[in-house]
Amino acid sequence: MSNQELEVLGHDGAVDACCPGLLTAPLDEGQAVELAKVFKALGDPVRLRLLSMIASRAGGEVCVCDLTPAFDLSQPTISHHLKLLRQAGLIDCERRGTWVYYWLLPQMTDRLAGILTRPGGEPLPVRAEAAGGCS
Numbered sequence: 001m002s003n004q005e006l007e008v009l010g011h012d013g014a015v016d017a018c019c020p021g022l023l024t025a026p027l028d029e030g031q032a033v034e035l036a037k038v039f040k041a042l043g044d045p046v047r048l049r050l051l052s053m054i055a056s057r058a059g060g061e062v063c064v065c066d067l068t069p070a071f072d073l074s075q076p077t078i079s080h081h082l083k084l085l086r087q088a089g090l091i092d093c094e095r096r097g098t099w100v101y102y103w104l105l106p107q108m109t110d111r112l113a114g115i116l117t118r119p120g121g122e123p124l125p126v127r128a129e130a131a132g133g134c135s
Contacts, residue, residue, distance in 0.1 A: 024119055041088035046071065047081045054091055054102050061103040
């Protein structure tokens, strides 16, 4: 994993203006770079579990004190993973006294869902060569 920083998406409009579904128009280079940052943040099993735990929490938010015990990782490592999810625009947080509380930013997950969804749920065309694979 590289140490490069992820910048928060959606705050500068980069993703807002970008995202036709993959089946309606090809992504341009800038769109692909911006979306790759989000997918990279989701590409780690710990971060994917953290996002799931945050998103599925009743009440919409969860204390870091409730997240850390679910993993066999140190608190600084969990904080690092949460930071990467925050920088990708998937979650946000607020410090309340000693603890930090996290919640999902559904705008980003909705954008990702929209990008990956077929228009109108239309089925993909069936290709005759599909059963044979690539040559």
